[in-house]
Amino acid sequence: MRSIAGRVSPGTGSSSSLRPRPPVALYLHVPFCRSLCPYCDFVAVAGSAARGPSSRIAAFLDALVVELGLRADALDARFGPPGPGRQALESVYFGGGTPSLLPAETIAGLLALVDERFGLAFGAEVTLEANPGRDERGDPRALRKAGVTRLSFGAQSLRPAELRLLGRRHRSADVADAVAAAQAAGIGSVNLDLLYDLPGQSFADWIETLEAALALRPDHLSLYALTLDDPDAEGLTGPAGDHLPVASGARAWRERARPRQDDDRAAGQYHYAASVLARDGWHGYEISNWARPGHESRHNLAYWERRPYEAVGPGAHAFDGTVRRWNAARLDGYLAALLPAGGGAPALPPGGQEQLDPAMAAAEELILGLRTDRGVRREALLALPAGSSIFGWALAGELVELVQLGEDARVRLTSRGRLLSNELFSRLV
Amino acid sequence: MSREDQMIPQARLRNFSIIAHIDHGKSTLADRLLELTHTIEARQMTSQVLDSMDLEREKGITIKARAVRLEYTARDGLTYGLNLIDTPGHVDFSYEVSRSLQACEGALLVVDAAQGIEAQTLANVHLALREGLTIIPVINKIDLPSAQPEVVMEELENVLAIPREEVILASAKEGTGVPEILEAIVERIPPPKGDPDAPLQGLIFDSHYDSYKGVVVYVRLAQGRLRQHDTIRLMASGVESELLELGVFRPQLVPVKELVAGEVGYVATGLKSVRDAQVGDTLTNAKAPAAAPLPGYQPAKSLVFAGIYPLSGEDYPLLRDALEKLHLNDASFTYEPESSIALGFGFRCGFLGLLHMEIVQERLEREFGLELILSAPSVSYHVVLTHGRGVVEVDNPALFPAVNEIEEIREPWVRVSVVTPTQYIGALMELSTNRRGTFLDMEYLDPQRVLLRFEMPLAELIVDYYDQLKSRSQGYASMDYEEAGYRPASLVKLDILVAGEPVDALSLIVHRDRAAATGRALVARLKELIPRQLFEVPVQAAIGSNVVARETVRAMRKNVLAKCYGGDITRKRKLLEKQKEGKQRMKRVGSVEIPQEAFLAMLSMDE
């Protein structure tokens, strides 16, 4: 640990204390999709691994159950068994991939196991990511019965041409059907993921998608700028990496798409959406997330508030308050470790981890806090060496209008600051 | 270590350089010579083993001349001591070649069997002839399917009057002809002269700094001898010291007990101050000093000048120290303190050419761990002041006198020799005349190839003329140049303003007729090179108070990690750290962050 420890006093909030704590949330990664979208950076596999006679889904579920058991054992050893003395899970999140490909009974079974081994709090949020296509969205009634309280649909766009361009399977009408069915089934919160800054997407195109989405009366919206990364170049796709290598077709698609994106247009699209949503009473509680009041995602808030979370499945990331840990992305290695051939003892899957030092923890807390509308306490920012210079820069007019100080002595990003937040954050790391 | 080579009499010493056009195979031939003489065991051999600097290996070219001592038992049964110097082929380093030649009695002239005579072949042969050296012509790469040794022999005969009987056909790659080369060295090159019993005179031709042994100088003994524990004196600085060690290059430093007249070796002086032992100085024995020093070297003439600045101002003392130490190892650049409003405190440096500039920058960064910014390169102008107040030399556009102080400006010209296949003559004529060049004459080397001669302002040459030459001739043309004096010119200073403030490190001197066009091209290029900032940044070019071009770097609107879920915080932090590093590599000028490439924008403008 670096000697900086003595110098930094990053606030007194319990969230930044460097003590391992039991998780308040659990993430389960289900890596199967009907087909792969060329822009996708998630750990996802399709084709014969995801369906038909050589499908790996059954093996994956067996392995997932084994991993849940091993992770639970480890938590029991550190914090004692679930019960009154230990924090129960406030959120469970099935992410993907396309977890809605799993039958509702499977979800129910997994949730029962999670409750038994981790303890699920009464009224916990249970989110499932779903694709809107007919053959992939699952049965919302059965899911609700299984315990799912929140459905998050990967709509991405409501314009047919854009859906085609993105290589999505569903049509815009499917989105409407999926949302209506979820609402009819009594799913408590329905989210739509939408993408802006699509290649060649005009301002009017974006307004069209946004308005069509609002007309469906979702409870939550995640609006993301399409980000075309290169995880290979970032060095994330090795055997122990948390990303899968980019297929050559996807790489070519990204290379063609990138020149047709435009930061200025994207900024306009973002600001437009932010002001429409604010006018309509939405709560923009994080840079890319809006909720009707009361529908904020508790799971994502746990990430941003740096509360501890457990995670299982290929490429999943966990945090215990001091260490960030991840599983490798590759399914083969995952299955081989957890379901050893010849019936040997299962082992935790390959992966990596990173121990945070106090300076990193403090920077993270500020960065994640500033992403939300709660902002950060002024003192916490000042405690970081770079934090005090931020005030200097802001005063000197260089970080013009990126942050503002509220009457509650908390610092928040302005709406301009949200879109330029990396300019600020890269000075904090 | 008992070493027979100390017994080798002067009559059996041979000193030679290997000279050629770039990439014709000098270093590869040196490899074979080292191998055949068992100087390096085959298993320790790498290709171009003498190119030991990282930069040389990366670029695949020789940057610094390297001396090696070989021992060769010839067919006459006697053992000879051979001092080989491998030289660089790039035009920027012809100064290095000429210094190497001064330490030799002979030269291996290597010519690529597929390429034939090129511009530096001619230039280097002329240098060798001027020194009166014996030339051994070698046609190399005869293993190539495209080799045309007959044609090349013809060229050598016609252009350089080298009789074909003297030519050795070789493949440095496969080793063909190399034994014949060794025999020719022994038979044709005369031994060094110089009385071993006269007072010691050793010419320092190179040096480096070693933290244990202090300044280590490389010397060639013109006369006298040097033994362990001698007390030496450096004649120019007058400093004396008892030498710590002497030895030869094999190619690593190997100590010996004695060096005699005609030999090449090193001396660890123990001196700590790099200023006390300069290249070109003469080493003598303090007890029995020589009456006069050797003539030394003509100082290298810098042709290109640029300011070198530390990215962060606190590193200024480190930069000064690094320049001093590097200068020991490369005496051919010059440096003196200067300051810039935009860049702070730094040094004005003179270089032999743009490649040399790039190499000095990279060596400073790598060998001394510095982060540097270079200002826009310039040539050196002679400015005649009004009212008979004389002439000043100005190599920094920022320091140009005011217009009303200037009577006349003179700029350096060069004579350019271009060797090219005939089909590109038209394209290269056009290129050169577009650069204010004038055509002098043309000479046929053979029916397909010509030597063209132009004169043009040096300032026009340093701006990517070489790249253009290569691209317009599909890589076939080669060039060399030499100074051709100063001539009056109609020049003006072009100021560049960023965010309304003039940035002195970006100023340029340009031809009046093309000032506006250059200003537009430069400003357009800067717009591409200066990243968007949090606010709008106007970039203008102005002559005096007259703005001739303007572009705007628009304000940054978006720099955000849209998605921050899935718990993958580690990756986000790494991306932010990368952005931070990117920013730290830029220079803040006022409130604008400007990357290095922008200061060199003039080198990459559209024609």
Ligand SMILES: Nc1nc2c(ncn2[C@@H]2O[C@H](COP(=O)(O)OP(=O)(O)OP(=O)(O)O)[C@@H](O)[C@H]2O)c(=O)[nH]1
């Ligand atoms: N086929 C063939 N290739 C050769 C031969 N000699 C050298 N080469 C190749 O030619 C290239 C240049 O060789 P070098 O030895 O680095 O040339 P150089 O003259 O030292 O180059 P500079 O120091 O940069 O001027 C390398 O790729 C060598 O492998 C040869 O006899 N035959």
Ligand code: SF4
């Ligand atoms: S459906 Fe989602 S997870 Fe699957 S490939 Fe497409 S973007 Fe990726």
Ligand SMILES: [Mg+2]
């Ligand atoms: Mg070489």
